[in-house]
Amino acid sequence: MSANSGKQVNKISLALALISSLNAGVAGAVQILHQGSPMDATTAIVSRNEPNMIRVEGRKIRRIHGAEGLFTVTPEKDTGVAWLKPTSDAPMMSIFITDDAGQHWKVLLKVEDIPAETIIIRGGGRMDKPDAIARKEPRNDALLRTIMSLYDREGDAKNEIIPLWEGTRFVLVRTIDAGDLRGEAYLLTNTSDREIVMDEREFYRDGVQAVSVEQPVLGPNETTPVYVISEGQ
Numbered sequence: 001m002s003a004n005s006g007k008q009v010n011k012i013s014l015a016l017a018l019i020s021s022l023n024a025g026v027a028g029a030v031q032i033l034h035q036g037s038p039m040d041a042t043t044a045i046v047s048r049n050e051p052n053m054i055r056v057e058g059r060k061i062r063r064i065h066g067a068e069g070l071f072t073v074t075p076e077k078d079t080g081v082a083w084l085k086p087t088s089d090a091p092m093m094s095i096f097i098t099d100d101a102g103q104h105w106k107v108l109l110k111v112e113d114i115p116a117e118t119i120i121i122r123g124g125g126r127m128d129k130p131d132a133i134a135r136k137e138p139r140n141d142a143l144l145r146t147i148m149s150l151y152d153r154e155g156d157a158k159n160e161i162i163p164l165w166e167g168t169r170f171v172l173v174r175t176i177d178a179g180d181l182r183g184e185a186y187l188l189t190n191t192s193d194r195e196i197v198m199d200e201r202e203f204y205r206d207g208v209q210a211v212s213v214e215q216p217v218l219g220p221n222e223t224t225p226v227y228v229i230s231e232g233q
Contacts, residue, residue: 030118033107042121043108050116051083054107057122059099065148066095067214067225086111092216096144097121104144108200108216143210143229146183149176150227155183167192170226177232181209186226190218207231 033042046052051074055061060080064073070093074083080100086093090111097105105121149155155176164170167190174185190196196218200211207230215224 030120032120032122034122042106043110044119045110045112045114045117046084046086046119047114047116048086048111049113051085052117052119053081054084054097054119055079055081055121056097056099056103056105057120059101059103061097062100063098064095065098065144065151066093067151070214071095084109090215094212094214096147098144102141104141106210106212142179142181146176146178146181146229147210147212147227149178150174150183150185155185162186164188165196167194167196180232182230182232184228184230186228187223188213188218188226189223190220193220195219203228205230 031044033044054064061075061082064082064084070088070090071084071086074085076082082097084095086109092111093109095107095109097107099105103123107119107121153174155174157174158172160172162170162172169189169191171187171189172184173187176183188198198213198216198218200213200216203211203213203226208228209231210227210229212227213224214226215222218224
């Protein structure tokens with residue numbers, strides 16, 4: 001996470017007041033994401049030009065991971081919220097949030113020219129008890145570590161064209177074996193003259209545990225990384 005620039009104090013104070021009003025039952029301009037489990041992917045809209053506040057209900061955010069150069073993050077250690085501001089022209093991006101209980105939350109962010117947004121992640125049903133979290137954490141943590149290793153360009157370099165859809169070029173560029181998981185990094189290029197919109201579910205096959213498409217909307221000649229984590233051989 002990046003250090004606070006010192007220019008967001010007023011916005012931070014305002015957002016903290018907003019949190020208090022939400023807890024008191026006062027409605028505000030808030031997006032509440034209901035996730036049945038941490039590895040479920042949900043979608044939220046964020047401002048392109050202003051810092052957006054993100055928090056996990058009942059927890060404190062420890063880290064936010066994502067593709068380098070797409071956004072900056074400023075943490076609030078005392079409150080546990082985090083401030084995210086896009087730094088690129090990408091219309092969409094994926095992030096992985098780690099809370100203080102060790103759970104990971106995946107969110108697909110749609111970037112628009114709107115005022116700052118507040119995003120609250122709410123787990124489905126009751127919050128997990130510590131023993132339940134401990135049982136699920138090793139697998140979720142292994143999935144996140146494998147994806148982040150691919151982000152960091154670890155593993156074996158490849159250059160293999162994989163047939164996918166008409167009007168696209170799909171190239172396997174890196175693989176990594178991490179225990180019982182196998183990670184694959186691809187570059188997908190839109191070779192058509194029209195915009196294409198992708199759903200991560202389109203990349204699932206037998207044995208796939210997690211998928212991350214960095215930029216789900218591609219214009220002509222644009223390229224995006226795609227990360228696929230599956231069960232190892």
